[in-house]
Amino acid sequence: MRALLAALLVFTASLSLGQTLGSSSAQLLGGDAAPEFLPVEEAYQLEVAVEDTQNVRLYWQIADSYYLYQHAFKFKLEIDGSPASVSADFPPALERNDEYFGDVSVYYNNADVQLLSEQPLEKPAQLAITFQGCADAGLCYPPKTQHFTLTPSGTVTEIAAPTARKKVPAVREQPTDLGSLPYMLLLAFLGGAILNLMPCVFPILSLKVLSFARSTDHDRHLHSWVYTAGVVLSFVAIAAVLISLQQAGKAVGWGFQLQSPGFVIALAYLFLVMGLSLSGLVQLGGNLMNIGSGLAQRNGLPGSFFTGVLAVVVASPCTAPFMGTALGFAITQPAAIGLSVFAALGLGMAAPLLLFSYSGGARGLMPKPGAWMETLKQFLAFPLYGAAIWLLWVAGRQTGVNTMAAVLAGALVLSMAMWLWGLGGWKRGLAVLCALLALSLASWRGLDQNGMAGASLAKGKLTWSEQTLDTLRRDGKPVFVDVTADWCITCLANESAVLLTDTMTAAFEEHGVVYMVADWTNYDEDIARFISGHGRTGIPLYLMYPADPAAKPLLLPQILTNDTVLEALEAVSIKNTLVARNFADDRP
Incomplete structure (x- = not known):
């Protein structure tokens, strides 16, 4: 089973290149009867x-x-x-x-x-x-x-299509700002700490806290520092890739890896494997999951490091307060300063677990070790199953329903592979074949290449484009721009709780504000440059433009409340009144 999980992790990095394999799979499934299509x-x-x-x-x-x-x-x-x-x-x-x-x-x-x-x-x-x-x-x-x-x-x-663009680069280098660095490091640290409360990270943190119940002080401290190293190094590695791509002229931002359907599918498979392990279908070993007494073993150190890496990977769809400002600062500074901000973000994310490992009072709040640990471990499998379902939905939005169906079939075959592996003997050979088939199905793009993200908007919403936005502003109309993505959990939470409610929809209509949606589920260079142009490196991004074309937009926080949006609408409404009054006064 370790070999199966290792193959799955390697596949995370290569699945996005699976178009060629997908074509082969389509031919295999379709046979000679597959229709021929025109160029x-x-x-x-x-x-x-x-x-x-x-x-x-x-x-x-x-x-x-x-x-x-x-x-x-x-x-x-x-x-x-x-x-x-x-x-x-x-x-x-x-x-x-x-x-x-x-x-x-x-x-x-x-x-x-x-x-x-x-x-x-x-x-x-x-x-x-x-x-x-x-x-x-x-x-x-x-x-x-x-x-x-x-x-x-x-x-x-x-x-021919232009091969080089001379527009505003994705990264606008600014003079080194050491005076703001301590403040930005603090914001990054706080943002990283808040990430632990996000639904995509909390199950992973819970598993680590659970592992402390039966460990010595020495092992607890050692493993918490190894976990911290995994978190910090992962953030720095992502930052290095992000900064390198931006310096090469590529307009990318935080969470860019989730714009690859291959990465999303591989992550869904990984969550499925972890969930089945917690449910007791198979035992992956203490050196991979670090659950219970396996933490005391020396081989458990790689598991703590891997858990830190996994926590960072699953945190990428989430954005915590304070992160946007800090990360926007990081990408405009020299690489050394930018990497230090990302390192502070990692330290903030690892800090609660470090504190828990050293705080006897915090650990004293935990019940004594017993049967509840096994029950809690099995319960924590269900958030992982839920995360896998959500990621499969994202992959379906990015590609299409046929690909999602193929990946679901692959998840079924992968579950069978784990069951066969647990039986041992010659059945493990069948398990390997099932795992390979699951990976092949995950690579299949079938008949749909483009997905449905952003295809249909709620009534009254417009699809964002720079040209449309400029036209609306020239016409003197206030505009709200919602930069979102299906893989952005914070975006979905804001939309469900605030932006797309009946009350808020009525408020937008009452104030005459045009609601525009910039969907970044799939990569879009224009949207990436729009985000970068407002000093941000990721989403959500919310901008409220007044009716005055010369006025700057209001930048809303990344975690929204009804009051926050209503106050912004009121501010825009006041400005609209002033603009209309001035226009009326200027008429002969």
Whole structure:
């Protein structure tokens, strides 16, 4: 079983590269009967024509039994290197219920779209057109973007996608700020300590506290420091990768690894294995889980270190108060200072367990060792099962229902592998084969590549884009931007308890504030740059824009309450009143 778990941990790092294996699995499952699909260029043939100085016609010839989504069209226009606003006039579409996106509007046979540029095309322009479609037979293509150069004379030339972007970099290096460093270290430490209360971390911490019930002072102190080392080194390692990617020009942020469906699936499998172990299906050994008397053994030290690493991994979907400011500071400073902030975050997260290991008074609150420990251990399996279910839902939102079904089948086979391993003998060979099959199913992407995240929004909510936000602000409308993701537990908690309640929805309508959602479940470079541009490295991010286009947005805390949001709405409403009054006073 140790070999199985080791293979699972290695797979965590490699599963996101499993597209090739997924194609092989699809062929294996589909056999020779699998339908053949057209290349995306043949399924959707696009022609672009400049009709006059402000109108551009886009015409798609769509192959039989293929269709395009109306909601997936995106247009970006730059005239002489400067962004220009465009609006689209769509023809009537066919309404249907789609397997991937629910109720949608689609186009069969052809789509004839008229673009209107607010700025005349009097200079060379670049137009980027994004679209997405599917085949009736089941294949859904990833979004495709084509780039064109437009000239005032009406010439249209398709060009290759730009390979380098000269926009604002993801990391804006600021002068070294040693004066703020102690304050930021304190914020990071406090944020790390609060992380222990998050639902994704608390079960892991509970297991470590449980292990202290039957250990000596020496072992308890030693293992708590090894756990601390695992936490701190893991945070520093994640920070090093994050800073390296950002310095290389990649716009990424805290929790970026959860934007990889492969990582999410591997983490779900790991939680399943841990939960089955706590339920007593198999015994993974004290050196892996460090439960009960196994803590006293020397081999238990790797288990304490691994538990620290695991605590950091499962903490990545969570954001605690104080973390946003500290991490935003960290990525704008030299690497040494940035890494020190992440190390302080790790120390804060490990501090409660260290304190517990040295505090006799805290340990005195625990009942005496007995049968309750086994009962509690089995009970703690259920939060792990719940976390696995949630991660599988995230993977389904990132990819699609077919992939999620394949991964669920893999979880079933993985459970069988653990059962067979516990029987011993020749059955362990079957266990290894089952584990390999589970990993293969987890790599399978099947027929869906794009998922459903952000496909449908609640009534009254708009999908975020820089262009739409700028347009709304120019029109003098107050806007609330909610940067969220399905893998962000803090985001989901805020939405359920505050943002998406009937009371708050009515409050937004009463104050005339437009609610925009920037969904970062899957990687989106524009959203990443938007987050970085407001001094943050992760989500949730909440911004309340006043109606005055020149006014700066209000930055709301990462943990929301009804009063916090209502006060922000009131502040925006007051500013709106002043703007309207000034506008009225300026009229002749």
